[in-house]
Amino acid sequence: MSFKSTNYITLLLFLIIIEACSKKEEVFETKITSLSVSDITLFTAVFKGSISVIGSDGITDHGFVWSLTENPTLDNNPNKTSLGAINNPADFESKVEGLEANTEYFARIYTINNEGNASYGGSFKFATKDGWNQKQDFSAYATGKLIDGSTSFVIDGKAYVGGGRNLDDNVVLKQCWAYSPITDTWSQVANMIYERQGAVGFAIDGKGYVVTGSYARDVQQYDPTNNTWSKKADFPGEGRFYAAGFAINGKGYVGAGRINSNTQMYDFWEYSPSSDQWTQKALIGEDIFSGIVRSNALGFVINGKGYIGGGVDSNNERLSDFWEYDPSTGMWSKKADIPSIISLAGSFSLGNEGYLVQAASLYIYNPSNNAWKTRTNFKMTSTPSVGFAIDGKAYVAMPYSRERPVWQYNPN
The missing domain is CATH 2.60.40.10 (Immunoglobulins)
Incomplete structure (x- = not known):
């Protein structure tokens, strides 16, 4: 190969290398x-x-x-x-x-x-969704009247709501109504034996119980199979209203409440339907609540343990403390305070959590971590006086209002 050809090839390779090096790598974005x-x-x-x-x-x-x-x-x-x-x-x-x-x-x-x-x-x-759906209102109950202090219990997929005071006419009521979530309808059932305001309601073994209220000691039992009420053994404590209570494992529990306009209590009692007898249990207070008596407190049950908290003390100051009752030991233990002072709110439990509804706020308690969550922007403007749960959904009703909205809460 001639010297001239070799130089030409060398020059060509040099130019190719220069061209390749001069080309920038192509850049493009995600x-x-x-x-x-x-x-x-x-x-x-x-x-x-x-x-x-x-x-x-x-x-x-x-x-x-x-x-x-x-x-x-x-x-x-x-x-x-x-x-x-x-x-x-x-x-x-x-x-x-x-x-x-x-x-x-x-x-x-x-x-x-x-x-x-x-x-x-x-x-x-x-x-995100709010979980609330408005259901059939309860307008048939004392239509247009301002009602305070109704109570409720649940039997076989129906809720029973009754009692309370018609504040417009200053009349205590003994009507009782049943709500069916399946049909979303209300129907009147037999009246209670006695008119009652601020009573405790719970159900055990297919029967409902309305205990105390209106400074009374009586216990009224409702049997839905024959739509009748019967009187059971009186509550052994002093007559009262706005006590707190719940039912666990076939027993009813009632305590605290107001026995007159100036005196509240913290005694606590267990009721056995099988023997129709009451037994006093550990006080809701002595060396536990630091002596704080209360009425208007809230209660619910989670996994076999009862919870009571909030309410008002002897000075009519609202409270936020919160307590757990273990029926296996008969003892109380203090838990995390409710995020707000609260009284006379709708309360219920769903799954492993307890709920308090106060006007537009929902407070959710989880015992596994002893912590509260707060949800807001609920559409109800007045605090409901009753709350209950049926088939994984909760319902609140009877706010302090002349209207009777009923709201369903679905946590899913």
């Missing part, structure tokens, strides 16, 4: 194409996303980020779900838990590239 939110409940939602192009800088992590404000970012934000690195365009989704009920959120897809830089898709707004 493309986030969509975000949607589905299967929204009170506390959960499913986020779905799509990435159509993987950028030249790669993706070392991707996922979702959300907050209460528009255009959320990863900066100081614990609300994210990470799905890791991704090498190819893909659709992806994640179920997000721990959201607040009845709350508006903003969510975005995020990606992080090899340089550690974050990119985001567009912001998507959604709102």
Whole structure:
């Protein structure tokens, strides 16, 4: 090969190398194409996303980020779900838990590239459900009158609500009505034997009990099979109203309450329907409540243990302390305070949690971690006087109002 040919080839190779080196590497960005939110409940939602192009800088992590404000970012934000690195365009989704009920959120897809830089898709707004549905109102009960101090119990999938004082006419009532969630209807049943305001209601073995109220000591038992009321052994403590109570494992429990306009109590009693007898139990107070007596307290049962708290003391000051009763030991133990001072609220338990409803606020107690959660923006403006649970759903009714709205709460 001639010297001239060799020089030509060398020059050609040099030019090719120069051209190759002068070409810049092609750069392109990741493309986030969509975000949607589905299967929204009170506390959960499913986020779905799509990435159509993987950028030249790669993706070392991707996922979702959300907050209460528009255009959320990863900066100081614990609300994210990470799905890791991704090498190819893909659709992806994640179920997000721990959201607040009845709350508006903003969510975005995020990606992080090899340089550690974050990119985001567009912001998507959604709102969790509030869990409340309005049911058939109870307007037939003392229509248009202001009612205070009704009571309730549940037997075989129906709730029974009765008693209370018609404040407009200053008349204590003994009517009793049954509510069927299946038909969403109210029907009147036999009147109670005695008119009662501020009584305790509970059910044991297919029969309902209305205990004390209106400063009385009597116990009225309702049998739905024949729609009749009968009198049982009197409550052995002093006659009272606005006591607190519940039923556990075939026994009824009643305590506290007001015995006159100036005196409240903290005694506590157990009722056995099989023997029709009462037995005094550990005081709701002595060396436990630091001597605080109370009336208008709230009570419910979770997993075989009873809970009582709130109410008003002897100075008519509202309380927020909260206590657990274990019938196997007969002892009380103090638990986390209710987040608000509270009295005469609707109360019920669902699953492993207890609930208190005070006007537009819902307080939820979980005994597993001894902690309360607060939900707000409930549509009822007045505090309901009765609450009950049937088949995994709860109902509150009889607010301090001339209207009779009934609301159903579905935690799912």
